[in-house]
Amino acid sequence: MNGTSPEIMTIMAAREIHNGDIVFCGTGISMLAAMAAKNISAPDSVIFFESGAVDALLEDLPWAVSDSRVMWGANSTGGLMDAFATMQNRITGNRVIAILGAAQIDIYGNLNTTAIGDYSKPNTRFAGSGGGCDVASFVPRCIVFMHHERRKFVRKLDYLTSPGNLDGPGARRRAGLPPGGITCVVTNMAVMRFDEDTKEMYLDRFYPGITPQQVLEHMEFAVDISRARPADPPTEEELRILRGKCDPRRMQL
Amino acid sequence: MNGTSPEIMTIMAAREIHNGDIVFCGTGISMLAAMAAKNISAPDSVIFFESGAVDALLEDLPWAVSDSRVMWGANSTGGLMDAFATMQNRITGNRVIAILGAAQIDIYGNLNTTAIGDYSKPNTRFAGSGGGCDVASFVPRCIVFMHHERRKFVRKLDYLTSPGNLDGPGARRRAGLPPGGITCVVTNMAVMRFDEDTKEMYLDRFYPGITPQQVLEHMEFAVDISRARPADPPTEEELRILRGKCDPRRMQL
Amino acid sequence: MEDSRSKVMDLDEAVRTFVRDGSHMSIGGFSISRNPMAAVYTIIRQGIKNLHFYVHSNGTGIDELIGGGCISRLEIAYGGNGKAATTCIRFRKAVQEGEIQVEDYSNYQMTLRFAAGAMGVPFLPTRSSLGTDIINRWGFSEEMRQKDPKIAGKKLVVVDNPFGSWADAPRVVLVPAINPDVTILHVQKADYQGTCRILGLTYADIEQAKASRHVIVTCEELVEPGELRENPGLNQIPFIHVSAVCHVPYGAYPTAVYRCYDYDPDYLIAYAKAARDERLFRTYQDQFIYGVSNHGEFLERVGRKRLGEIKADPTRGYATNLQWYDRGEAP
């Protein structure tokens, strides 16, 4: 199979990005996916950071979204108030696609990035919401990068940080949220999506060398695999651009 | 008596400004009063415009608060969001003194700058609140410049645009406003203030050549004149600075 | 990796594309500064009617639009035009004669309403206007509001602070968000993608732009994106908010543009005089609006000499020797 696991994940996520999308991303692999999309198929997509930078050039890879590297050559640099308003705003917000990570995900695509164990005295504390809860609340499409492990695909989150479909059909509307939230999960084994009616996760594409059954074995909850088909592996062209243009110094991949 | 009527009014208002005050003003005579205070007795007062300019140099007299003349040499130039936040903010807002004008004022110091006659089809329409209602809602001290006329000092406002003491003792608190609003009225005849207990207007100082009775004849409602004393006329020094430094080209005075 | 799509258009085309009879609109600027006057005159010339306008203190542009018969409903904080007119003349006339429906707010409230639209929330809170007629008297009736889905069901709402006395505010006023169909701004610099750089005071332009479904930008200078990207911190409006960019030098004349040119006191005072008299006003409109076909011709009619006289001093940003000989109306 072509490409390393991070490379495949990056390309799978990049394919979700349409031309003209505003891509909310963090650093690391999520930023590489945004850069790959921009270089391959979505030249007019706009990379956007919660720290306030719009359409950064990203000639060097930043360590954090606050890094001076996101400021150089950007279209504009404001602050957090501007950045989150752009996503909560229904006119620009509807064009945003976000790329997130999480410690846990449930069958409805809700995310935990806060704590494992009892919230008041956790076994493991994570960084917290950051802008994750905000963007999952506001925008119609979010991709989550996950490693496919049973302890990460869980029946019940220890803490619901960022809203996917909450507890199922109609739940976002009932809570007062606009439609959207987590719509796609890209892992080291597969791409998962959410059923329009049940709002539950299902297996959409599995990577070469992986079977649907293997995917299920790496999850605490079962999902529909009836629609699963093999993923189209990254093309030579996609990999050439990803390696040559997005991370030539191999700092991420 | 020393000084023309506009000069006396300007100096009377300027004396209300303390060192360190942030002075919210419009153009014309209110700005001259702020400049006079800064040049005479309150060198560290800060002239502040609702358009967003802080501590403007004002080497030329502006036509409007949006005029480029308020931007030159200012400490900072933002926008309306910043400017009004500075006044609603309790930390900076408590240092603000405003200078306003009005078409009508009542015994509690409420102002009308909107319309005379029936609001839905007025006899005379004025410019409207602008920032007047905002600042009178937020800040502890406001001076109003008025011509002393019966049609302006009225029993009942045709429209209550900017809050003074509303309908009397405790009314601002009951409405949800912080203490303050209109605290001083400077006219072509006298300086009026508001009683701490009754919240009603009273005559504090009358200008040379004017009697308390004459002041009352120019108002639709009666006010307490028992505390009235003659005003100290502008000093030579005050007039010299006002004429020489604040309006050397005599564009206002 | 820049957005390759150019949004550059002729102003006439931009107005024709985005502004319709009945559109909900706002314009940038403040009283006699940075009003998008070329666009205002284009709207009048195109005969667009029944506009619903949202205004904080945009003076000159609004008064011309009212005079041109373009506006039927107006939500406004202040209608003044500097020393040329303490109250805008055509605005005053139209309200007194019942020709337009008016809803009054304060300047901060209008600003917050645009900010709420920009932020994607239904309202923002303020303490301004508690106890006043801005709360008690509504220009638009509740029936009218209920019938029209494009306006909020209520002018504003007073609520008790759900956090008790937190921040010493027992009560606040909630003002409803505005999301205009289109906002038109005039700025010093823009690029073909639509990114804007405003010099000097920004008024409420940024909030107005971000609240709007479409934004038409007219600019003094049309520059390459690379020039604006050298200092991204100075670009207040990213291109993602903008629909059309029109290169219109002196596009705010007769209002001022900081560092470019001043307002023209002679024009504004002559306008204020004409505006008081129906016959003089028709003559004014025939000469300066209907008698020309675009802003270039309008500027020719004004005369290059006059434009030279109001040119900004490069250091101070305004015309340091600007004189006016007629103060217009008494205060």
Place this chain on the structure above:
Amino acid sequence: MEDSRSKVMDLDEAVRTFVRDGSHMSIGGFSISRNPMAAVYTIIRQGIKNLHFYVHSNGTGIDELIGGGCISRLEIAYGGNGKAATTCIRFRKAVQEGEIQVEDYSNYQMTLRFAAGAMGVPFLPTRSSLGTDIINRWGFSEEMRQKDPKIAGKKLVVVDNPFGSWADAPRVVLVPAINPDVTILHVQKADYQGTCRILGLTYADIEQAKASRHVIVTCEELVEPGELRENPGLNQIPFIHVSAVCHVPYGAYPTAVYRCYDYDPDYLIAYAKAARDERLFRTYQDQFIYGVSNHGEFLERVGRKRLGEIKADPTRGYATNLQWYDRGEAP
């Protein structure tokens, strides 16, 4: 006609004057950028305890303060430190061991809370976090909140939109204003009055400053007011908000300052390693914090050579050849 009072102070004096045991505080910057580190180390060195901190994503500074035992309560959106620590190490430890009380919000919510404080309103609305545990689980109990007048009685409040379905938002979350006793910022330029100019991203620094009773500014360059007044549109924080100005070059080291210097990956990775082990961490603190008496001595200990290596490229604003050889922890 400038404010004649100088607010310039020694940093040690400024911290001693405005920061007390139990103060409610915030610091500027974001993760590994523009944290006021000289002030952070000064607070640790002065042994100030029981601080109540408000944090959006200020990483390095907060983790050092927690490591220094200065913080007892923390309202926070994100505790990460770039690639040096996906979750800040001392923050994680302190929460897991119950050494600090934590209240979780989102980044936008913390930003709005500072903005509400700056605007003088008790709350601001957002749609963020509806249906999540940020609403359902409170780190500070309601009893604790009721007892302490310095914290809001409720973490947040969910309300129905009083304008019905206006702006398609049937419901919103109101988050309570923050008004810290003191906020400390590090900026590129300030003058003796306290006016600040920030280059590049402003994060939530402006809102934090305007929300605070006192603001201490540390700056790379202390300039004359006249220099800043040449371009007033670039000065985000007017002097009226500022209590003290301290001239501290490299005052954000080891975090980055756009156009001045970069973060120091070696320092941050070494810190993250030391932070995982109690003995190593004491050694680190003894060497770099307690073993020096001010930021100048701290910088000497780091070494001028290292500072030279992270110097910003004048065009790009960061160190273009910055290398790091150890990626710290696994993600």
